[in-house]
Amino acid sequence: MTDRIPAAGTTSHDHDHDHAPVSPGIDTAECPVMPGRFVAKAKAEARGWVRRYAGRTYWLCCAGCVPKFDADPAKFAVA
Numbered sequence: 719m720t721d722r723i724p725a726a727g728t729t730s731h732d733h734d735h736d737h738a739p740v741s742p743g744i745d746t747a748e749c750p751v752m753p754g755r756f757v758a759k760a761k762a763e764a765r766g767w768v769r770r771y772a773g774r775t776y777w778l779c780c781a782g783c784v785p786k787f788d789a790d791p792a793k794f795a796v797a
């Protein structure tokens with residue numbers, strides 16, 4: 719067992735903001751069912767809130783949006 723002290727000057731920002739409000743970003747997507755609502759892609763994928771339609775991937779913001787999207791994906795899909 720050795721105690722290792724992190725080298726000075728090496729900063730590792732590896733935050734996981736899973737509890738923070740979701741805001742637009744590279745790891746988030748706007749819900750097509752509820753425009754203006756953003757969801758973390760990883761979260762949507764973990765919950766099965768992802769749909770492929772017409773060659774695009776859609777991340778839905780909540781379980782309630784899944785059946786709405788499935789019922790009429792063309793209505794929500796981006797042209």
Ligand SMILES: [Zn+2]
Binds near residue numbers: 752755778782
């Ligand atoms: Zn939703």
